[in-house]
Amino acid sequence: MLDASALVLYFPGPKTVTGEDVLELHVHGGPAIVKAVLSAIPKCSSQSTSLGAIRYAEPGEFTRRAFINDRLDLTQVEALGDTLAATTEQQRRLSVRGTRSGLAKRYESWRHQLLYARGELEALIDFSEDQHFDESPSELCSSVSKQVESLIGLLRVHSQNAVRGELLRNGIGIALLGAPNAGKSSLLNQIVGREAAIVSQEAGTTRDVVEVGLDLGGYFCRLGDTAGLRKAKQEALATGDPAAIIGEIEKEGMRRAKLRAAESDAVVVVLSFEPTSQGEVKLHLDEEVISTAAELVRERKNVVVAVNKSDMVSIEMLEDSVNQVLAALLGLDKGRIHTISCRLAETTAPGPQTDNASTSNIQSFLQGLIQHFSELTSAIAPDSESPGSADPSIWQDSLGATERHRLLLENAIRYLEAFIDEVEIPASMQEEREADIVVAAEHLRGAADCLAKITGRGEGGDVEEVLGVVFEKFCVGK
Template sequence: MRAFSAQSLRWVSPCRPSWSRVSALAPIKARPFRGVASPALSRPHIRPFSASTPARSTFDSESTIYALSTASGRAAIAVVRVSGPACVQIYNALCPNTRLPRPRMAAVRTLYDPTRDPSANSVLDAGALVLYFPGPKTVTGEDVLELQVHGGPAIVRSVLTALARLNQPAHSVRYAEPGEFTRRAFINNRLDLTQIEALGDTLAADTEQQRRLAVRGASDALSKRYEEWRQQLLFARGEMEALIDFSEDQHFDESPDELTFSVSSQVKKLQAQIRFHIQNASKGELLRSGIKVALLGAPNAGKSSLLNQVVGKEAAIVSTEEGTTRDIVDVGVDLSGWYCKLGDMAGIRSELGGPAGQGPFIIGAVEQEGIRRAKARALDSDVVIVVLSLEKRPDDPSLYQLSVEPEVASAVHDCTQAGKCVVVAVNKCDLLPQEDRSGQVARQLTAAVGIHFPDVPERRIFFISCSEAQKGISMDHSDPGQLQTFLRGLVTTFEEITSPLGGDDGEAGTYDASYWEDSLGVTHRQSANLERCLRHLDDFLDEAQPQRSSVDPTHGMEVDIVTAAEHLRFAADALAKITGKGESGDVEDVLGVIFEKFCVGK
């Protein structure tokens, strides 16, 4: 093997905390109800929250928890879920003198008040469906008892009251905290933090795209990817630290320069993947939180009419009087599975007069504030719909022209410079004869739009008529006012701005489309930790690849191996915080933020 070559290495003592390997929760022996025999309960391996000594939490696994898992109110069926070591004893108390159902097999049982002798007067529900799931292969990793009772409010209230009466000092039975069932699943290694966040998205999904994003995130694809990256960094760190521990008495197949270069190459490939995941996280956030759409245009161009036609109701006041809309009107709408927030805003104009030759006029303070807010809302949006109106020429009514307010053109230019996606909708096309709407006049109007807005591609220019859409007038009676054509083009624009990046970049490796589609599920918390990891990897490369001008050719590169290895450890720690895995994954500070978003019965 190759001998270790001489190299200028600065040896320093690493400043590392002494992590205590204490499990956050120790296995707890079940405490049976008095006078009731219980089977031996096996406890799975419990995930530690942190490498440090844990603080006492209200989420203790000694107690058995219960909650109503279905929505409150009157319904056909209500599901009460119980999880913890006393599930068998609770069943025996509610269903005395009946055999425990076979695991994962439903059985019809009569539920009795546990504080009274079984009789017709102590029946809580005469036809409950009971299921028993023994741990650890359950949703929480513990024994789970599920009571499917009739959904009348009185029956549900009586069952919950009966469960509360089973609480005793020797065995705690209490109502669950919000998200505690999911938290116990995390503690018992049934779910990791990325899957839990996806579960929260599943519960909050309203549109088809939100559902697809949540279902993708519910798999363990991202979790395995983060863990694979973390293992790569740990292995790279081990190679670097081998130079520290065995540099004097061992021989290596690679010289320190070659080893450092090899690790740096791996880190660069990992950086490329992380960057794409961070960029795709912002695209996924558009699907999760909604796409902000701004309606920008001059007064009386038809912005409010277009908003009302899209949302299907009178969301904004429509009037022939200019300046009717003064403040922003935001409306959330589901467009073919895409959740977007449409914002109708004040018309933008200047005091110098419009394009039709109107004389100067004075804009009041209220309208000026509305214009300022409109421009700010457009710059804060993801998609800007520029609504232009088609007008007859004053000198020749047989000819038509686009009404483009200079202030509108300036605002659109600012949006394109800010990287916003711009769509143009030319309204009032009902003024054109039917034969001119798809012929030479339409091509001339498209060219005119291109002159005013050169950054807008032709595929994002649409001709509509809100008046015909409202009246249901159409040449072929299938698309009044060409509104459906406009909406299909808008959805295509949504698909373009939310398509994941990374498929064609060789630096990040060759992966199929599904690999990058999974990265759309990266949440804000995950993205923040990925950015932290990326900064530590940059610090590693700065340390492992010093400037050539500072390198002494007689001694090789001067690399602080200890500091470089520490940067790799910090980067691995950032990945560990995403999933909650690894000894350095101190996730106690983020658990409350994640679980508080869940309802009580989840």
């Protein structure tokens, strides 16, 4: 007797998770019971010749069997891996979309479209001398070329959505950029809800990038606090003020800050109100910060501005500061500028906030940031007039495409572009050469093989290697 109240369930195939006969042992989870059951199973195998050898499953073996028996397609297998790894709500939704989507059917439809076009071209090669075709070789190439151009457009949109899906899967990289003592570290601590970065009145306490991972509104984010950016003031240098000198360590910190901003998916530029030598309070627009932020805006980076220390000024000055930012960062949308006060957030009692003129506005800022994340990860749809774009669910499903899918899609696009280059000869060169149908057909074969590797079906040359890589990512017994 190993467990007095165990449960044994038998599921006959093929309507099981693997498509095979399945026997499940449900026992209590105590380590001693589990160890005793695992020790007893090999003894059952040795005493009964009908059972055969019983062994531990290889990593991903049950999932591989489900794939072989057509219970799952390869895109669903990868989505299952995402389900097991999901830690945020958006990651969970992405994985569910992948397991229920028709990605594999869409890829197979495109592959069969290419196989059919390739078959037409190869028939032209093999039987053009003794068979009559309804279309001339040039007409056939033109017809196939139009289909391929349409498919290239669909594949490109699919690939772009795969990039957006990767943001949900791997996390959205965010860089906090600003001048020393603007409040970047304070804002980081407010967002993560703990003291992740050192906060001090002394400027320049952050030298290297401080990165924190967190769940923000269901989105996994990688938030990086960077060293402050500043430009040395010539008048201060002339007086020998040591604080005006930018040393080698600070220069390296600034270089890393700019690099992190360039590599991030979104950048939060932190500005602040500061007292002047005349006793006034003005919006501090450091030349180095503004020039870096302006360059990011021109490069169409997702830039959001947080104007900190709003508790130091009136509402009128807050409104004026927004106009100053818009003038300094041409092309930035007004809805991407938020006024906040980290100091008020630190002194406000915990609990639901009702942001108004006298509160920190941190909650409003975070809601705005989450809205930007939604825009950043929403599916792109092709031109509504494009063939194959009528069903919008196709493009929502394409967010579930993985990095592996994207790379293969881009390879397929390159093959199809090479096909276009081969068959569409400029009028000025038509007398010098004609399309090589054999080479053109090979380009279609290469594109079809790329799609076959995505689904794990068809005649893709390295499909078995692809399957091995995918299934090895699963834990033992899944």
